[in-house]
Amino acid sequence: MRPKKRPDYETLCDTGGLFSVGQIIPDSQYNTVKENYDIRLKEWDGSGNSVDEGIVHISGQKRDAIKRFLEEKRYVITPEYYHFAVRARGKKVDPVAISMKIRELGGKFLWVRVIGEIRPERT
Numbered sequence: 001m002r003p004k005k006r007p008d009y010e011t012l013c014d015t016g017g018l019f020s021v022g023q024i025i026p027d028s029q030y031n032t033v034k035e036n037y038d039i040r041l042k043e044w045d046g047s048g049n050s051v052d053e054g055i056v057h058i059s060g061q062k063r064d065a066i067k068r069f070l071e072e073k074r075y076v077i078t079p080e081y082y083h084f085a086v087r088a089r090g091k092k093v094d095p096v097a098i099s100m101k102i103r104e105l106g107g108k109f110l111w112v113r114v115i116g117e118i119r120p121e122r123t
Contacts, residue, residue: 007117009042013099016108030112038062038107042083043095044114054092059083062107069101 006027011019018033019025034040039060058066059082070077070086075093078085086093095111102109 008115009112010115011110011112012043012095013041013103013109013111015103016110019110024115025112034059034110035061036108037110039066039102039105039109041095041099041102041109041111042114043093043112044117055085055087056093056095056098057083057085058098062105065105066098066102070098073097 008027009025009030011021011023011025013021016037018036037060039058039062042057042059044055058070063084067077067084070084073088073094075086075088078087086098099109099111102111
């Protein structure tokens, strides 16, 4: 099977009300609405067998609001131009806990799982 050029996204949480949980959205649709969200959490499906291979990206104009929580959890945070790459040493990143904390902060939040794209390499 030939890999897709652009991934699809499975919606896991959308406090903005545009997408329902479990809805699959194409990359083009995601890109047209993503800037409407204060914080976006992106995780990859099938992130590998090793316990420290989980990586998530946190982006959005208010992504700095979650940084302290990530540091308290001892996650490795790599700031990149548009997002934070978040990983953990010796354990998996817990996107559910991160999601709960982001929701506590309020604002518009979108959490998606990337489908059809290999997770990024360690940063």
